[in-house]
Amino acid sequence: MGRILAIDFGGKxxxxxxxxELQIIASGLTTVPTEELISFLKDYTTKENVELILVxxxxxxxxxxxxxxxxxxxFIGVLEKEIPNIPIKRVDERFTSKIAFQSMIDSGVKKKRRRSKELLDEVSATVILQSYLYNQQ
Structure with a gap:
């Protein structure tokens, strides 16, 4: 079994x-500048066994x-050409930013750290992934 990778795409x-690898736990990985995203994904997918990409x-x-x-x-068009062997699925991401922000509050993330847009994007991707895993049960 391989990993599932989720992307919360943004302009910047x-x-x-x-x-x-057992597809049980969703964890934030990182936030990357969008212009470096394809390069990052190509590198990551050569090092790790990824069987599905969620956008x-x-x-x-x-x-x-x-x-x-x-x-x-x-982006998906380029991704399909650059990494053709990994399927891509779309996942509704309505409210993920609000859910991500609330989960940071609930988990005790300090106010200054919650202002980090990078952290919010990473947590939002985690929420997308977690919702996908939950709906697969």
Missing amino acids: RTGIAVTD GQPKRLNNEFSDVEQEILK
Whole structure:
């Protein structure tokens, strides 16, 4: 069994989370500048056994896609060419930022650290991954 990797794509930064190889635990991995994302993923997937990549699908409450969706579709096109052997699935990411922020509060992350957009992106990717794992049960 391989890891599942989740991506919370952003215009400037992208949060990344992964499971363990048994696909039980979702953990934040890192946040990378979006322009370095493909390079990071190519490197990571050569070192680690990744069997699925999840990419967040940002939707509004009325079910319309948010403005960043076009950038995400371009990214997925490049990703499919650069790493063709790993399937990609989309996961609804509505409310992940709010859930991530609340989980940081609940887990006792200090106010100054909660202001870190990098940490929020990483935790958001973890929320995307955790919701996917939960819905697979």
